Amino acid sequence: MNIDRRHLFRIAVAALAGWLGISAFAAPASAADKITVFAAASLKNALDAANAAWTKETATETTVSYAASSALAKQIEAGAPADVFISADLAWMDYVAEKKLIKDGTRSNLLGNRIVLVATKDAAKPVDIKEGFDLAGLVGDGKLAMGAVDSVPAGKYGKAALEKLGVWSSVEGKVAGAESVRAALVLVSRGEAPYGIVYQTDAAADPGVAIVGTFPEDSHPPIIYPIAILTESKSPNAAAYLDFLKSDKAARFFTEQGFTILK
Incomplete structure (x- = not known):
């Protein structure tokens, strides 16, 4: 009896697929x-x-x-x-x-979400974020990493908070605007900026940074x-x-x- 080899092949493949628990000829x-x-x-x-x-x-x-x-x-x-x-x-x-x-x-x-102030983990000390706090003094000669304040949402929230707290004018010239909040986070994690403003969820995702303060919810529009x-x-x-x-x-x-x- 002649047996179609293609038919045998299909039977063998179907048997193997069944054993593996998959569909042999699924599209x-x-x-x-x-x-x-x-x-x-x-x-x-x-x-x-x-x-x-x-x-x-x-x-x-x-x-x-x-x-x-x-x-x-x-x-x-x-x-x-x-x-x-x-x-x-x-x-x-x-x-x-x-x-x-x-x-x-x-x-x-x-x-x-919430926005927070972060620092490199090795240099992190608590910061009391309130009206008129000395963020410029903390940053010193370094940069404040943020998302671009004219376009990136985290940057816009951060700028709004700093304006509400009356400290934006003192740090505006120190801002390193990044293309995204994750890019701002990397600047702090690598030590290229001593402080940054990011979402608390970003801070939790990077072991190289620590949250040193959380911005009051009423200091910026709801995130x-x-x-x-x-x-x-x-x-x-x-x-x-x-x-x-x-x-x-x-x-x-x-x-x-x-x-x-x-x-």
Whole structure:
């Protein structure tokens, strides 16, 4: 009896696949099934962990581009392909919304955060952050690392706090404006700036720095991370992904990094 060798091969592959617990001839996931996320740089540690859990649960892959919210918003405006945008402030989400680039009914406020003063871990001493505190004296001849104060959300929050506390004019000339809050954090971690203003979640992610003071919440606008699906998204899984990030399953990944959950 002649037995088709291709048939035997298919039987063998199917048997092996069954033993491994996978589908022998399942079609590979299409690009549309994957989710591309543009997310504020300060989200990296928490969102990477949440995305790993999402992929494990759904077998849907995510690709994330992390950068300053301002840079991401401009890329979206320029037509960069993405499904989801998570901004570190309301202003840059508003900017994208005004361009009609987010889907109606998908926007919500996901997370909250705090801004803190950090120093290199070896030189960290507590600082009483209050009206008129001598930040310029602390910085001395060095630099104060911050996100760019005209565009990066953490930089804008930091400037607002320093203005409210009456110390901005004394340190304005000492500011080293970075392209993102994570870039500002690196300046302090490497000892290139003695102090920096970053989110408390960033400080928790870098063992090279220590929080020496926390800015009063009433010294700056509320720190809110909005999320939305972009109008150009073709992913059938984008809505489910948003629901996952807003679920109790994902909440622990954010709270472990110091974020607060907004619902």
